[in-house]
Amino acid sequence: MAACTHLDTIAVSELPESVDGCEDCLATGSRWLHLRICLACGHVGCCDDSPERHASRHHADSGHPLIRSLEPGETWSWCFVDEVGLALPQVRGTTRIPPSPLALEWGP
Numbered sequence: 782m783a784a785c786t787h788l789d790t791i792a793v794s795e796l797p798e799s800v801d802g803c804e805d806c807l808a809t810g811s812r813w814l815h816l817r818i819c820l821a822c823g824h825v826g827c828c829d830d831s832p833e834r835h836a837s838r839h840h841a842d843s844g845h846p847l848i849r850s851l852e853p854g855e856t857w858s859w860c861f862v863d864e865v866g867l868a869l870p871q872v873r874g875t876t877r878i879p880p881s882p883l884a885l886e887w888g889p
């Protein structure tokens with residue numbers, strides 16, 4: 782596994798049972814594609830393919846390095862600082878998420 786030096790920042794060991802979507806998109810009326818959760822504080826943001834890229838923006842604002850995908854079937858995590866993908870078996874659980882408003886708009 783590639784080196785990530787930020788594993789001691791992980792404060793979320795159990796993923797939430799469900800989330801309503803990207804919290805920043807919900808606050809501003811924007812739309813997200815895929816959801817990511819910050820493993821330092823539990824902030825739920827959207828991926829870099831979403832118009833607002835709130836997960837990246839949260840990292841830029843807070844310095845929190847690690848996110849994990851909340852998409853169904855995806856268990857990967859990503860360190861923004863080391864720019865490395867990693868698997869974190871110590872983060873448990875699966876999160877129920879609503880369908881992406883962007884994907885709904887684009888259709889199947």
Ligand SMILES: [Zn+2]
Pocket residue numbers: 784785786787788846860861862863
């Ligand atoms: Zn790292």
Ligand SMILES: [Zn+2]
Pocket residue numbers: 803804805806807811812813826827831833834835836
């Ligand atoms: Zn967002």
Ligand SMILES: [Zn+2]
Pocket residue numbers: 819820821822823824839843845
């Ligand atoms: Zn955070």
